[in-house]
Amino acid sequence: MPPTPDPVEDDLDTLPPPPPVFHAEQALLGALLIEPHRAAGLTGISFEAFSTAAHPALFAAIRSLPAPEPAEHAKTTTWLNRVLTAAGEQTRGLTTAYLHHLIQCCPEPRHARAYARIIEAEHSRRLLRDAAHRLIQTTLDTSLPHRVATTLAEAGTLTTVVDDIATRFPTRSGPLSRTPATTPVTTHDEEAGEEERLLLATATARPGSAERMRWLIPGDFLHPLHAGLWQCLTTLTRRGTPIDPVTVLWEAQHHGLVATGTAEPRELLGLLSEPDGCDPEYWGEQILQRSLLTTAHRTGRRIEMLTDDPATTTYQLVVGSRRALADLSAVRVRWHHATTPAPTNNPARNRYSAPPRAGPPPTTAPPAVRITR
Template identity: 70%
Template sequence: MPRTPDPVEDGLDTSQPPHPVFYVEQALLGALLLEPQRLGSVTGIAPDSFSAAAHAALFAAIRSLPAPDPAEHAKNTIWLNQVLAAARDQARGLTASYLHSLIQVCPWPRHAPAYARMVEAEHSRRRLGAAAQRVMQTAGDTSLPQRVAATLAEADALAAVVDDIAARFPAHSGSLPRTHAPSLAVPHDEEAVDEERLLLATATAYPGSVDQMRWLTPGDFTHPLHAGLWQCLTTLTRRGTPVDPIAVLWEAQQHGLLNPGTEPRELLDLLAVPAGSPEHWGERILQRSVLATAHHIGRRIEACTDDPATTPYQLVVGSRRALADLSAVRTRWQHATSPAPTKRPARTRATAAPRAGPPTTAPPAARISR
């Protein structure tokens, strides 16, 4: 009975039990070591597609060496020794016994293209997960001077990975993603709460700016009461109702915001200290919303990649749904931060010089001679 290669015994030490793709990689490499001529039917993968460094080194060595004559290859191990020597440059722990074990555990060498497709699918999962992690890390990196721009650039890179996976695994009829999406985490942030209060007070004092800030929505706020008060302010301004703290208080009551934990006096105090401009505080709030959304879509996509039952098709569908949410808030951010278009003066038609023509004065009346 053929021996199943052991990762530890064969110099492939792993801190955790290997995933199924590890054994798929072994079967693929075994097929190529036994019948090197099958390399031509293996497409869509490269050395970095493998989960184990030793496997990547073996595949690179197999690709770099010309395939031996099948008849000669069946008689001796010359080509296998060449592969081992080339692979050891990158993976010194490889042994001849491991290569022979790979050959023994390969069920059917003719299934090499199917094994390669499995390796490609798992590599796509890892690529997508890594791209999602980069988005989350960038969104949370407070040392970046242009954190929003850097985060959106990583989101574009993630979208490019999704498009590449979609091209490799075309759409087909199948089940939609079933991985439970993580809930949106809204950590308590005193700075965010203070900025939301300043926006509400300043917008109440200068309501003329509110109607121009349609790029800010209640969903951008971290505190539910503040989101409701912003809705009250936008309702009042679009209705053309005079805006002041009393009007906002009354509107808040109509919206059901005055629960037992919210005293009217506290709400009036909240609206009584304006500072700066509404646009400044609004952009600060929207910036946090962009970063929070980017971090959340990264978590959603990562959750899909962590589910081994998720197919490449489901990864693409789930990722594009998540990216659509980021696209919506991104559009609002671009609208908020883009300079206002300069209005060109209306073009007036120049009065053309009159063309030369017959005189317009009537000729003098002819004298009637008697």
């Protein structure tokens, strides 16, 4: 009969080793237990920065109790017992042996600030990862009544987190952030493809609409062929060339959309000759909205991948996150232009353009002029 495995030993064997920040937490707490007066110099760290339940309880207890006299603290364990009692009210399982273990884990109490800085940096990484994850989930939540507005609000929260990290960890010279290797995802969205086809056909039928839709760029399109045709439309608009399905087809040939075999000429003519009754700007806003949500999702993923790489420094996290957010900001500006109503320009009245208005006729005769000799 095979031996029965011990479930306790099996569970311990499957646990991953603690990360480096865990040892920094132990070293900091050990430093404060050895020299409690050093807690007064730690102003940028809070108990939320710790990764386990026992460590924030101990840190809060150390900060709440007045530091003992160094000479008295070296002789007795009175203050350590008070710390253990106060921390035990917040979490269970703390023992005197663990406090002594923390003291032994501290290489040098004078390095308490350096240990705290490590803990702050890792806490910033977790905050950034959580904010990026919330942004990703928001872009995927189709039940939101105001999906774009909520997504942009989450992006603003993520930007605030990045700015806060940059403030607490000033920029220094060093290697720039590494760009995460992302795998391009080919999306087959029939609804998006139909919206793009309707926009191209209606914009071809109403050439003036492309001039008003400068906020829409080829990169917003999901289908490469549709992106190329939109570029053809905007090119013809800038030139002032007459626009119809035939002229767009001729421009498409110059852009390589026909020569490369991407589409047959008859197929392109059919695509451009079936306009819809809706305003082209309506379809343009639908395409831009999808592009904004896609960019926000990609931004969140890039930042999340940066935080998942333990080799990424705090400085690299800030630089990489700001680069990713810059792409989203550019789409956000174009979305603002697309959805903001154009202001009504009332011509200003020129006070000097019209002759002065004549006043009412006099009601009394002018005074007589007396002539004296």
